[in-house]
Amino acid sequence: MNRHLSYFTGKRVWITGASSGIGYALADALGGAGVATLVSARRRDRLDALAARHASISVLELDLADRDSIADAAARAWDMTGGIDVLINNAGISQRSAFVEAQPAALERVINVDLLGTMRLTQTVAARMVTVGSGHICAVTSVAAKIPTPQRTAYAAAKAGVHALFDAMRGELEPVGITVSLAVPGYVNTEISTHALTGTGAEHGVIDRNQATGRSAESCAGEILRGLAKRKREFYVSMAPRIWLGLALRRVAPGLLWKTLAKARIT
Numbered sequence: 333m334n335r336h337l338s339y340f341t342g343k344r345v346w347i348t349g350a351s352s353g354i355g356y357a358l359a360d361a362l363g364g365a366g367v368a369t370l371v372s373a374r375r376r377d378r379l380d381a382l383a384a385r386h387a388s389i390s391v392l393e394l395d396l397a398d399r400d401s402i403a404d405a406a407a408r409a410w411d412m413t414g415g416i417d418v419l420i421n422n423a424g425i426s427q428r429s430a431f432v433e434a435q436p437a438a439l440e441r442v443i444n445v446d447l448l449g450t451m452r453l454t455q456t457v458a459a460r461m462v463t464v465g466s467g468h469i470c471a472v473t474s475v476a477a478k479i480p481t482p483q484r485t486a487y488a489a490a491k492a493g494v495h496a497l498f499d500a501m502r503g504e505l506e507p508v509g510i511t512v513s514l515a516v517p518g519y520v521n522t523e524i525s526t527h528a529l530t531g532t533g534a535e536h537g538v539i540d541r542n543q544a545t546g547r548s549a550e551s552c553a554g555e556i557l558r559g560l561a562k563r564k565r566e567f568y569v570s571m572a573p574r575i576w577l578g579l580a581l582r583r584v585a586p587g588l589l590w591k592t593l594a595k596a597r598i599t
């Protein structure tokens with residue numbers, strides 16, 4: 333077994349957004365190592381197919397947009413597993429729409445799933461971890477939190493919000509034995525752009541170039557599991573040279589970054 337996977341041995345891991353992409357790859361890697369892994373999302377058939385691959389995987393359907401179901405889901409997760417040691421908030425939806433043209437409901441849905449859904453689930457799970465005095469909570473965010481681009485207004489706001497939430501939470505939870513991690517992906521070849529919401533709330537339906545040419549979900553998952561095993565507070569994964577350049581520009585010449593982004597052709 334890889335050294336980083338041994339960090340998860342004997343732990344019970346809950347992964348949201350495990351029906352495709354990065355979440356699926358995370359669960360597949362952990363399941364392959366025999367780690368007790370609870371997988372959640374809305375598409376039950378995909379989760380069942382994942383569980384059929386590994387005896388250590390169990391399934392709990394979850395819709396993060398359904399605020400009233402989240403506390404019940406956490407209670408069910410505890411019943412099924414006896415307790416969660418590692419929560420990986422990975423589920424998310426993206427956006428492909430100009431701010432002034434988008435219907436407010438389409439923007440709000442992104443915030444509701446990516447920020448509020450993550451916050452509600454994390455709060456419920458963290459409260460239970462506090463009572464046992466240990467645990468590890470991660471969120472998979474995005475470079476959009478660091479370089480907010482046009483057409484991603486609500487998405488960037490949601491992901492930046494998760495950074496603020498987790499950074500603030502860390503000061504409360506680290507002293508009581510809970511590790512708080514932020515994994516920040518660049519570009520990964522997944523369904524994220526396909527399911528991204530347009531201004532009407534319909535799905536974008538296209539695999540965009542940044543995703544098509546991005547890293548594989550498997551390599552991204554490997555980097556995330558390595559970062560968690562090292563208990564890193566914040567770490568980038570699946571980065572491209574142009575993203576590193578953007579991060580550097582934001583620090584040393586932010587005006588140039590904003591001008592470049594305003595001219596860039598972003599779908």
Ligand SMILES: NC(=O)c1ccc[n+]([C@@H]2O[C@H](COP(=O)([O-])OP(=O)(O)OC[C@H]3O[C@@H](n4cnc5c(N)ncnc54)[C@H](OP(=O)(O)O)[C@@H]3O)[C@@H](O)[C@H]2O)c1
Pocket residue numbers: 348349350351352353354355372373374375376394395396397422423424425426445472473474475516517518519520521522523524525527542543546
């Ligand atoms: N791919 C990239 O380039 C990239 C870059 C930066 C950050 N990320 C982040 O990486 C994370 C994983 O995305 P991905 O790239 O693997 O895309 P993906 O293949 O589209 O996976 C997204 C997952 O989130 C789940 N999900 C969506 N809405 C949900 C809801 N209301 N309730 C529960 N689960 C929901 C989906 O499952 P169901 O549809 O079955 O519910 C799916 O399992 C996301 O947070 C995304 O923002 C991705």
